[in-house]
Amino acid sequence: MKQWYFSNNGEVSGPLGLADSNEFIKANPQSYAWHPSYAHWIPVCDVEEFDIAVSPPPPPIDVPQELIEKMLAKEQELNSALNRIEGTLQVIHGSLNDLDRDTNKCKTTTQNLNEQVKNTLRSVNEQYAALQKNLAGVSDN
Numbered sequence: 001m002k003q004w005y006f007s008n009n010g011e012v013s014g015p016l017g018l019a020d021s022n023e024f025i026k027a028n029p030q031s032y033a034w035h036p037s038y039a040h041w042i043p044v045c046d047v048e049e050f051d052i053a054v055s056p057p058p059p060p061i062d063v064p065q066e067l068i069e070k071m072l073a074k075e076q077e078l079n080s081a082l083n084r085i086e087g088t089l090q091v092i093h094g095s096l097n098d099l100d101r102d103t104n105k106c107k108t109t110t111q112n113l114n115e116q117v118k119n120t121l122r123s124v125n126e127q128y129a130a131l132q133k134n135l136a137g138v139s140d141n
Contacts, residue, residue, distance in 0.1 A: 002049075007032045007041055022051045 003015035008031035025044050032041040
């Protein structure tokens with residue numbers, strides 16, 4: 001005859017035979033069972049040998065309409081905030097694109113002006129060198 005041990009809130013009972021085990025389980029349906037052939041304690045509801053009458057759990061209670069309405073209002077509030085944020089992000093994105101375009105335009109203008117200044121300086125230096133050469137020729141005479 002198989003002998004069972006039970007643990008209920010840390011208190012161990014047993015060994016009990018099958019009939020006594022079923023009586024113990026009726027009084028303590030949340031307990032754990034162990035038998036020397038088991039590696040560890042298991043819930044009594046997982047042992048097929050026991051006569052356990054499982055009653056279905058009570059149906060879920062209805063969520064109060066007031067709570068549903070509160071949650072829906074909060075959801076609408078959050079959706080509205082998200083829409084405002086999305087609109088703001090779109091404006092920022094457009095502004096960043098405008099800034100990039102203006103920055104590139106300024107960069108191009110600056111590069112063109114730098115090139116013009118270089119050309120002008122080169123021309124002035126060439127004219128200065130020519131004037132110095134002419135002055136050197138005049139002072140030799």
